[in-house]
Amino acid sequence: MKRISLILISCALFSGLVQASSSQAWNEHRQQMLKACLAASQFKNAHARGKPAEFDDQSGMSALLIEGVYPQKHMKQRTGTELCLYDRKQQRAYVSEWSPQTK
Numbered sequence: 001m002k003r004i005s006l007i008l009i010s011c012a013l014f015s016g017l018v019q020a021s022s023s024q025a026w027n028e029h030r031q032q033m034l035k036a037c038l039a040a041s042q043f044k045n046a047h048a049r050g051k052p053a054e055f056d057d058q059s060g061m062s063a064l065l066i067e068g069v070y071p072q073k074h075m076k077q078r079t080g081t082e083l084c085l086y087d088r089k090q091q092r093a094y095v096s097e098w099s100p101q102t103k
Contacts, residue, residue: 029088033062036093037084043068049081062086065098 030052038046046068053063066082083098 029062032091033064033084033086033088033093036086036091037064037066037095040084040093040095041066041068041082042071042095043080043082044071045069052086060087060089062088066095 033052034048037048043066046066049065049067055061055063062085064084064086066084067079068082070078070080081098082095085094085096086092087094
């Protein structure tokens with residue numbers, strides 16, 4: 001009986017470790033997200049600004065700010081920011097211009 005109890009306790013303790021993603025898996029996810037967001041961006045010299053925000057699995061989304069230079073001549077090489085939303089399930093990126101409101 002003690003042996004069965006020990007096995008059950010061990011299973012309960014280690015079951016959380018099995019479900020957790022490895023750091024390598026998270027790094028691969030971030031690389032895929034960065035690649036997709038940069039490809040979806042309209043900017044020249046686009047790069048990530050800061051770290052991504054990871055939403056829960058129910059939404060399945062990650063967010064990342066992309067910074068770069070507007071490609072249009074009339075923008076005169078001004079820099080801008082885009083918000084990239086990355087759908088982890090479909091592995092697709094969606095970008096929109098981002099200009100935080102300041103007062």
